[in-house]
Amino acid sequence: MSALNTKANISTPDEFYAELLAAHEGLSKPESDAFNARLILLLANHIGDRTVLSQALRAAALKD
Known part of the structure; x- marks a missing residue:
């Protein structure tokens, strides 16, 4: 069982964040949402x- x-x-988290932002540049909100959905499914x-995917869904649902 994985965790x-x-x-x-x-x-290099800052470089990845910059690359992620650049990938969204010029996209409309629906296009950006579709990009995120495709990225989530690929990952x-x-x-x-x-098990890990279920844990991630629960963790993402938590609100601070």
Whole structure:
């Protein structure tokens, strides 16, 4: 059984964030939402572990 890693795990987070923002540049809200949905599905497929994916869904649903 795998566990969701919520600790910092991206080697260059600022560069990734800038790349993510750039990918959304010029997109309308619906296009941006569709891009996010495709990205989520690609990353979920890459992870593949249903336990981890369920944990991620629960973690994302939490509100501070």
